[in-house]
Amino acid sequence: MKALILGGDGFCGWPTSLHFAANGCEVLIVDNLSRREIMERLSAPSLTPIRPIERRVEAAQDIGNISFKFCDIANDPEQFKAILAGFNADVIVHFAEQRSAPYSMLGGTERSYTVNNNLSGTHNLFSLLVELKQYPHIVHLGTMGVYGYNDDFGEIPEGYLPITVKQTNKDIVIPYPTNPGSIYHMTKCLDHTLMQFYAKNWGFRITDLHQGIVWGTDTDLTASHEDLINRFDYDGEYGTVLNRFILQAQIGHPLTVYGSGGQARAFIHIQDTARCVYLAAGCPPEVGAPIQVFNQISEVHTVGDLARLLHKQTGVDIAYHNNPRKEAAENSLKVSNQGLCSLGFEPICLADNLMAEISATVGKYENRLSRSTIQSRARW
């Protein structure tokens, strides 16, 4: 299988690229390295000393067939088209979007960057494939955040909601009504509508993976060589909540809970991200079918429960801050992940030894840490 991984240099993209290669795929990573550039700008580099992409790719040759091309898919459609034409992928995995909700809410520049980068990149992908008459399976990284957190709907199904229309009394299934909580989440909703139209009009086979919050840092493959090490973000914009808590606990920094901590969220370990994307890539929907949606999640916890768990393990204090986000103080959450489970996904759940592994990584690179970036700067 020839797999094009857009955004294959990022936190999820890199381990996924290695996983595809280890499974015998010919992998081409396309990335504009914007994550590295943004982190320079925010003075919040990865805690782990990730290697330049060229060195990563060189080291990865022991694992499988991986190459890299630099391209800004949002702003250089001509080069992007040449890459698509030359590689002729069987599957394209699309990670190449600005993926931080807080970053997208920092200000006007970040709002516009997120909207233009994410929408133009996604649209260029489909529009260029139409021009090239190439119809590979597209696997798009979505987010659980597109659903919003609304008790009226019950357990969150995989993308589609069975309803009765009051006017006609007809029982039908509709795309789940979206309710994004940030500019970033909004762009994923826009992507979904855009992809629905491309699937309907040109018969694209599309899988949208509504992923939970990713935690962890290394996979078996990224841990197999120093040059393959994955990034670890702990700053207020790009650090995900559980990783931030583990780091904070390790360095004795009070755990930063925003609001009451009653927010229930879905989580997945980075190793499972790579596995799930690979499972999904091998299982395209039929031509002419609507978008196939999988909820790519392993388990649900409240933010407060995670903080209390780490407090119990390590004794570190919990600091409750005013919530900078507009969101419900607490919510219930039940999420179906039957689609991926039916393909053989066996979720890794929160376990002491995995958290210890992350703490060890943090300990190893603690000298690279900058405490000033821990607090979130974004206000909703």
Added chain:
Amino acid sequence: MKALILGGDGFCGWPTSLHFAANGCEVLIVDNLSRREIMERLSAPSLTPIRPIERRVEAAQDIGNISFKFCDIANDPEQFKAILAGFNADVIVHFAEQRSAPYSMLGGTERSYTVNNNLSGTHNLFSLLVELKQYPHIVHLGTMGVYGYNDDFGEIPEGYLPITVKQTNKDIVIPYPTNPGSIYHMTKCLDHTLMQFYAKNWGFRITDLHQGIVWGTDTDLTASHEDLINRFDYDGEYGTVLNRFILQAQIGHPLTVYGSGGQARAFIHIQDTARCVYLAAGCPPEVGAPIQVFNQISEVHTVGDLARLLHKQTGVDIAYHNNPRKEAAENSLKVSNQGLCSLGFEPICLADNLMAEISATVGKYENRLSRSTIQSRARW
């Protein structure tokens, strides 16, 4: 009332600007004149000899207070911000989008132009207003086409659909599930989701007018002086169906029906567009409310019925062409327009004398007509 009219040089924007000015508003038109430029490129100029915007505005001084600023709101956010800051509008009417479905389906260039222009323009508007802390009432021109044509839903309500969620048995109202039929229609769906988030997070008061297919050419105001004349498009991309039929009948060209003619669509006269937008502008929703949606339509007809009506009046033949669009061969359609009616809207319906008026306009400018542009070039 200070009214900023984005896209105020266009087919709907110009008569609306005059209508606002005649009602005592201080009107500032902002436009990048892209419609004039696109029509040059397509070699399909307006049948009517519309005047340069400067001459239009000069002639409009007898009607009221209208001025004009050239700005590309999608690509020049800095200038756009200065204009917003300087004018400080009470209401902003947003017509500034590429508005032709067939044009948006011509090819890759037109797809990307439509997506980038429409989304960036809309997003710049809201993002810049947040930066400026200005919160005028925003009136956005949507389209009936966002609803799709789905018999399961019954009469099309105004933006929101009452349902029962099967899982929870709860009765709730959701945003009407969108089902766009072209890249253009898709951008209006994306706009709507984008605006929902801006309304939710920053409290914008937003009205989305889901407009039917506009017919007619002049309003009382555009007809009051030769320099105020409105544009008349009859080409396969920008000409709307009824206007095209009237022109075809007038020049003895067979009426171009695509498919069976069973497609039912909602229509509105250009005079009513101006009136409805003005009515809506004066009636913003509450701060914190979801987007207010009005269906801006007067009546429903099938394409075939319109063709047969003109055939009966004029004897001109009907030519059935293979439908270049992917759409249902026929559909039923019932649409609520209670919102605008409750504000005093009294629809102008299809009448012989109005069609005769358009025929007279066509007759007057027949020497400017280019027959080669009548056939639609876009294929879905």
